[in-house]
Amino acid sequence: xxxxxxxQGGTGTADPEEDSPNMIxxxxxxxxxxxxxxxxxxxxxxxxxxxxxxxxxxxxxGADIVQWLMKNLSIEDPAEAIHLGSLIAAHGYVFPxxxxxxxxxxxxxxxxxxxxxxWPSNCWEPENTDYAIYLCKRTMxxxxxxxxADYEAENLARLQxxxxxxxxFIFMQAEAQVKIDRKKDKAERKILDSQExxxxxxxxxxxxxxxxxxxxxxKCRREKNPHRVKKITFLxxxxxxxxxxxxxxxxxxxxYTEQFMEYDPFVSAVEPSNPWISDDTTFWDLEAxxxxxQQRVKKxxxxxxxxxxxxxxxxxxxxxxxxxxxxxxxxxWLAVQDFKRRPLHEVPSRAQEIWQEFLAEGAPSxxxxxxxxxxxxxxxxxxxxxxxxxxxxxxIFKLMKSDSxxxxxxxxxxxxxxxxxxxxPADTEQGRRTSLEKFTRSVGKSLTGKRLTGxxxxx
Amino acid sequence: xxxxxxxxxxxxxxxxRKIRAVTVLLCSLFYCEQSRETLESLKRESExxxxxxxxxxxxxxxxxxxxxxxxxxxxxxxxxxTRRVLKGHGNKVLCMDWCKDKRRMVSSSQDGKxxxxxxxxxxxxHGVPLPCTWVLACAYAPxxxxxxxxxxxxxxxxxxxxxxxxxxxAAKKKSVAMHTNYVSxxxxxxxxxxxxxSSGDGTCALWDVESGQLLQSFHGHTADVLSLDxxxxxxxxxxxxGGCDMKANVWDMRSGQNIQSFESHESDINCVKYYPSGxxxxxxxxxxxxxxxxxxxxxxxxxxxxxxxxxGASTCDFSLSGRLLFAGYNDYAINVWDVLKGTRATILxxxxxxxxxxxxxxxxxxxxxxxWDSTLRVSWSFSTGSNYIFVLGKQ
Numbered sequence: 001x002x003x004x005x006x007x008q009g010g011t012g013t014a015d016p017e018e019d020s021p022n023m024i025x026x027x028x029x030x031x032x033x034x035x036x037x038x039x040x041x042x043x044x045x046x047x048x049x050x051x052x053x054x055x056x057x058x059x060x061x062g063a064d065i066v067q068w069l070m071k072n073l074s075i076e077d078p079a080e081a082i083h084l085g086s087l088i089a090a091h092g093y094v095f096p097x098x099x100x101x102x103x104x105x106x107x108x109x110x111x112x113x114x115x116x117x118x119w120p121s122n123c124w125e126p127e128n129t130d131y132a133i134y135l136c137k138r139t140m141x142x143x144x145x146x147x148x149a150d151y152e153a154e155n156l157a158r159l160q161x162x163x164x165x166x167x168x169f170i171f172m173q174a175e176a177q178v179k180i181d182r183k184k185d186k187a188e189r190k191i192l193d194s195q196e197x198x199x200x201x202x203x204x205x206x207x208x209x210x211x212x213x214x215x216x217x218x219k220c221r222r223e224k225n226p227h228r229v230k231k232i233t234f235l236x237x238x239x240x241x242x243x244x245x246x247x248x249x250x251x252x253x254x255x256y257t258e259q260f261m262e263y264d265p266f267v268s269a270v271e272p273s274n275p276w277i278s279d280d281t282t283f284w285d286l287e288a289x290x291x292x293x294q295q296r297v298k299k300x301x302x303x304x305x306x307x308x309x310x311x312x313x314x315x316x317x318x319x320x321x322x323x324x325x326x327x328x329x330x331x332x333w334l335a336v337q338d339f340k341r342r343p344l345h346e347v348p349s350r351a352q353e354i355w356q357e358f359l360a361e362g363a364p365s366x367x368x369x370x371x372x373x374x375x376x377x378x379x380x381x382x383x384x385x386x387x388x389x390x391x392x393x394x395x396i397f398k399l400m401k402s403d404s405x406x407x408x409x410x411x412x413x414x415x416x417x418x419x420x421x422x423x424x425p426a427d428t429e430q431g432r433r434t435s436l437e438k439f440t441r442s443v444g445k446s447l448t449g450k451r452l453t454g455x456x457x458x459x
Numbered sequence: 460x461x462x463x464x465x466x467x468x469x470x471x472x473x474x475x476r477k478i479r480a481v482t483v484l485l486c487s488l489f490y491c492e493q494s495r496e497t498l499e500s501l502k503r504e505s506e507x508x509x510x511x512x513x514x515x516x517x518x519x520x521x522x523x524x525x526x527x528x529x530x531x532x533x534x535x536x537x538x539x540x541t542r543r544v545l546k547g548h549g550n551k552v553l554c555m556d557w558c559k560d561k562r563r564m565v566s567s568s569q570d571g572k573x574x575x576x577x578x579x580x581x582x583x584x585h586g587v588p589l590p591c592t593w594v595l596a597c598a599y600a601p602x603x604x605x606x607x608x609x610x611x612x613x614x615x616x617x618x619x620x621x622x623x624x625x626x627x628x629a630a631k632k633k634s635v636a637m638h639t640n641y642v643s644x645x646x647x648x649x650x651x652x653x654x655x656x657s658s659g660d661g662t663c664a665l666w667d668v669e670s671g672q673l674l675q676s677f678h679g680h681t682a683d684v685l686s687l688d689x690x691x692x693x694x695x696x697x698x699x700x701g702g703c704d705m706k707a708n709v710w711d712m713r714s715g716q717n718i719q720s721f722e723s724h725e726s727d728i729n730c731v732k733y734y735p736s737g738x739x740x741x742x743x744x745x746x747x748x749x750x751x752x753x754x755x756x757x758x759x760x761x762x763x764x765x766x767x768x769x770x771g772a773s774t775c776d777f778s779l780s781g782r783l784l785f786a787g788y789n790d791y792a793i794n795v796w797d798v799l800k801g802t803r804a805t806i807l808x809x810x811x812x813x814x815x816x817x818x819x820x821x822x823x824x825x826x827x828x829x830x831w832d833s834t835l836r837v838s839w840s841f842s843t844g845s846n847y848i849f850v851l852g853k854q
Contacts, residue, residue: 025769
């Protein structure tokens with residue numbers, strides 16, 4: 001290995017990269033592989049295995065690693081252990097002794113652990129010249145186990161072309177390394193050769209394999225802002241804030257989730273079917289139509305917000321308010337919602353229009369604001385902005401919520417839709433149907449109206 | 460003073476000047492000391508307040524969410540499968556967003572391409588090549604008529620979509636947002652007219668799309684902001700952001716004020732997402748955990764972690780009811796968490812490289828995941844009686 005190009009990342013020194021996201025994972029993996037290799041502390045048995053004519057030093061089977069992971073990391077599913085083990089291999093901490101592809105198999109395949117010298121946490125950024133020297137060295141040693149794979153031979157050919165002028169230097173470096181290697185013990189050399197090969201499998205992976213050294217570019221370009229002292233005013237505001245107990249918010253979260261679970265396609269059935277499963281878009285057509293299903297109408301009863309989210313809900317609530325001669329409230333609220341979404345240059349004129357329509361003296365759709373909000377709003381309009389009507393809108397929303405909304409839910413307009421009652425105009429054909437027919441029809445309706453979940457949950 | 464200088468300097472004058480110089484020096488040293496002391500005392504006051512705040516908050520921490528959730532029914536086994544794989548990007552897919560029509564989506568990649576798909580038919584509807592690589596953020600406009608995208612170019616641009624497939628969309632691209640570092644996230648507010656962006660320059664900003672004018676900027680993060688999410692409320696004006704300073708901040712869009720701040724992660728927060736009611740939000744971090752924060756209790760109420768999950772979580776999103784939290788990790792998997800009980804409901808394998816983004820469709824019927832393996836995968840649940848529907852037959 002060419003020493004010169006190794007980035008002395010710092011095993012032991014104060015490393016500015018210490019807190020980088022990759023480091024966090026590396027440290028965790030290193031903790032795992034250290035524990036695995038610690039036989040006395042429940043680690044796996046690392047042995048020398050006898051094969052035909054030779055001995056294979058310092059290996060462990062894939063199955064042993066998988067077992068260890070399952071036992072020590074509380075993993076129930078072997079598939080998960082294999083997945084984690086494969087990632088540890090892909091990052092170069094453990095490798096199969098007879099394959100360039102870094103995955104873990106749950107069988108007798110033999111693996112070896114990487115030397116800490118080659119660990120990714122040392123911030124290696126090996127150059128192509130190092131790779132060229134390494135491949136060159138491999139061709140000089142007449143060993144079957146060191147023969148170049150096809151992709152390596154291709155890489156070597158490319159590098160020879162690229163470094164044509166300094167090939168002599170590369171060749172000499174390779175020769176020097178071979179000389180040094182020859183002096184080492186046979187078993188030691190086997191181990192070192194395999195570890196060096198695994199190192200290059202990480203940094204120059206087999207085509208088609210993931211290059212785990214790729215970094216998220218956002219993490220490479222961090223802004224190092226000096227850590228500012230948290231504002232005293234901010235902290236004081238937080239202390240003043242009235243907060244709820246966890247028990248209370250937990251109940252609220254549970255209630256909300258449980259209420260909506262019947263609408264959640266990942267948890268409950270979709271009627272008539274989930275378009276993605278059945279290739280049938282009826283569900284989407286129904287949701288988009290202005291003739292809502294009972295299930296949709298039920299949602300409007302959860303909160304005023306839910307009712308207003310649905311265009312059909314808005315329509316029906318407006319209809320109800322019109323019957324009570326208080327539709328100006330909702331129309332004001334909708335106008336302000338739309339107003340906030342306009343482009344900047346339209347804001348001043350639109351602000352005036354809203355004032356004229358809803359708040360001015362003798363306005364056609366005069367809304368009822370308390371004097372405080374009224375004052376604030378007219379002040380805001382001296383320099384109109386998107387939030388000029390915020391206070392007024394909040395006030396009106398609270399009014400609708402506490403007053404009209406409750407009555408809406410009790411109204412015929414809402415109840416008819418919720419219970420899927422069709423209005424029977426007295427003097428039409430339908431009005432003259434016999435009571436038996438009406439009965440049969442209403443029974444049929446309530447059967448189809450009823451959700452099929454009861455039946456489906458048993459399947 | 461000037462007159463004194465013009466006249467010849469006597470010995471006494473030189474002495475006076477020396478005294479003045481020394482006095483000035485001593486004064487500036489004194490003020491330096493003062494400001495250092497002031498800074499120190501400010502720090503101490505800040506620390507005291509922080510401790511007091513923690514104490515006050517802990518008084519309200521009377522129970523754990525998962526304990527209260529013991530009475531919630533256990534979820535039946537989830538069977539989620541991938542049935543659509545969208546291939547077309549030449550490199551890592553970094554971001555995606557659903558269209559409100561529940562079937563179209565936009566995705567952006569490291570290769571500089573932004574693609575609009577009809578995921579239902581697997582049809583590529585538009586492909587826009589951009590001059591910069593690493594398009595880190597993209598968003599679909601609420602009307603469905605435009606998309607926004609940005610990244611390493613430090614900008615966020617809006618591109619109107621046309622029905623004419625032959626039209627050169629790249630030419631109609633309009634720069635809206637300008638930051639001094641990469642744009643990490645973007646989102647339209649409830650209309651096509653305003654765009655909210657987060658950036659590696661440590662700020663978030665609200666822009667008027669038509670004029671490109673900066674409407675409001677949000678300062679408070681002390682490092683790169685990596686993600687933002689708008690509160691789902693029709694009536695609210697807030698959003699949450701998370702960043703490399705390990706903090707998640709909630710902001711008032713009107714005033715630009717930081718209303719609340721949460722600091723419990725041990726590394727970068729890669730993604731923040733509101734719980735559907737808007738009263739809480741989740742975060743995904745490089746510390747391999749996802750966390751759940753309630754705004755009314757002003758604290759973290761759940762941590763989603765496992766010994767076997769050691770790689771960072773890069774993205775998260777809730778199912779429609781908020782019962783499930785889908786989180787994508789750098790170990791190529793998607794862990795699905797039971798939000799209330801704090802346990803893992805299931806794990807989804809399939810991607811062959813890091814998962815960069817997961818998003819549930821607007822009506823909750825499907826989950827899309829984007830990955831560094833250059834594909835997008837659409838998955839959904841098969842465990843809710845669909846077999847029975849199939850037996851009944853399609854209309």
